[in-house]
Amino acid sequence: MSTARPAARTRLLRAAEEMLFDRGIRATPVDDLLRRAEVSAASLYTHFGSKESLVAEALRVRLAEWRAVWDRHVVDADDDIGRLLAIFDALAAYRDDSESPARWCAFLATATEFAEPTDEIGEMLAADSDLLAERLLHLAKPVAGANAQDLADDVLTAYNGTLASFLRGRPSSPIEVGRRVAHSAALTYQ
Numbered sequence: 001m002s003t004a005r006p007a008a009r010t011r012l013l014r015a016a017e018e019m020l021f022d023r024g025i026r027a028t029p030v031d032d033l034l035r036r037a038e039v040s041a042a043s044l045y046t047h048f049g050s051k052e053s054l055v056a057e058a059l060r061v062r063l064a065e066w067r068a069v070w071d072r073h074v075v076d077a078d079d080d081i082g083r084l085l086a087i088f089d090a091l092a093a094y095r096d097d098s099e100s101p102a103r104w105c106a107f108l109a110t111a112t113e114f115a116e117p118t119d120e121i122g123e124m125l126a127a128d129s130d131l132l133a134e135r136l137l138h139l140a141k142p143v144a145g146a147n148a149q150d151l152a153d154d155v156l157t158a159y160n161g162t163l164a165s166f167l168r169g170r171p172s173s174p175i176e177v178g179r180r181v182a183h184s185a186a187l188t189y190q
Contacts, residue, residue, distance in 0.1 A: 009047045016058040021106040025055055025113050027097055055110065056120035061107050063128055069094045070135070080142040081186050083149075087136070088179035094151040095175075106165040132156055144189035154185035 010144070015036035019028050030051055034041060048054040073086035073093065107128040114121055136152040144151035162178030171177045 001135065008037070008039045011039060012044060012047060012054060013058055013061060016054050017062070017106075020055060020058065021109045025051075025110060028176040033055075051116070053120055054116045056118070059106060059110065059124035059128070062133070063124065066090075067131060069097070072167070074139070080139075083138070084139040084143055084155060084186055085179055085182055087155065088141075088175050088182065091159075091162065092175045101181045105163040106184050108160070108163060125136060132159070140186075143186050145190050151185060151189045158182040158185065 005011075012033065015033045016171075019033060019036060030041070030044065033051075033054075034044060037043075040159050044051070044054065048057060070087060070090040073090040077086045078171045108123055109119070110121060111125050114125075117125060122181040133152070133156065136155050137148055140148040140151040140155065158178045158181040161181070165171060165174035165177070
């Protein structure tokens with residue numbers, strides 16, 4: 001009995017996930033995506049309309065998956081600081097569980113390539129930024145009270161530094177270091 005082959009749309013999204021955020025969106029020709037997905041150009045344009053729309057949908061899928069992982073880690077945390085720092089636990093789990101983890105962050109990678117993104121891509125970049133800013137502020141309030149925005153900014157900076165560290169290869173355990181930096185920041189606001 002043979003396993004059913006995933007639909008063309010699914011194969012295109014997988015190819016996008018596997019190739020675009022590591023190799024670069026602009027550096028990856030459409031023909032390479034089509035070969036990886038084993039689909040025709042007509043399938044790409046039927047399902048997405050353009051390469052940029054494929055990118056936006058890949059980001060939409062990734063954001064939903066990331067949010068679900070982060071949600072679980074916030075719920076599982078034991079205390080207010082643990083809930084705030086759950087972003088690092090979620091990042092570790094997401095990278096471990098992902099079928100094709102990118103070298104760093106698909107959203108930051110996309111933002112570096114699109115100084116003036118299309119509406120669809122810009123919408124997804126904004127959604128990721130908003131999720132980070134709003135949730136970290138919400139989680140920082142029980143820890144830092146009136147200084148919650150400052151703490152949320154500290155944690156966001158530690159998180160962004162963690163993501164960038166994957167590109168540099170240093171430190172060897174960027175998630176642990178980022179979490180430690182964010183934890184130290186949280187302690188200063190208690």
